[in-house]
Amino acid sequence: MLRTGIFGGSFNPIHNGHISLARQLKEKAGLDEVWLMVSPQNPLKQAADLLDDTLRMEMVRLALDGVEGIIASDYEFHLPKPSYTWNTLQALSKDYPDREFVLLMGGDNWEHFDRWYHYEDIKRCYEVVVYTRTPGDAGYIDISSTDIRQRIKAGKGIRRLVPKAVADYIKEKGLYKDTK
16 A cells, blocks of 8 residues: 555645655655645635635646655545545545555644544544654744745745745746735
8 A cells, every 4th residue: 555645735835845844754754655735725714815726736736846756636626615634534545545644734733633523533544643843853944835925025035935936936927916
């Protein structure tokens, strides 16, 4: 069975920290692949600065072009909303019976994991790897998507924070110019 890590997020936008962390988690958790699972926009919570699903997905694809073992996934886009992790993992297990799915989550989410839908079932049925967002841990690079959006709005450069293809895409499309 292929061990496949599921690393979910809005990736708004994806940055070098996400990619570094995914690579480190792949190695340290003994995974064959890590799927960056782009979370769909919740129609009930319209965030003014959350880009359309297809734009975020395209940036993840561009960022991962040529990155071995880290895969861009729009799997949740095709599931009923809202997308709960339990439902996603169950659907993945059904659609990919040759894979063992491992949930990758930040320590901040782990602190509130007991509020997640079917959290006990997730722990019982799936391996959960928790990473901390502390400098020096598991490939952590201190970058945030919020800071990147603010830098773009302020007219500052982002090339050292995101892959070149992502920076070019953001510039070409004029993304994040009017965000909070």
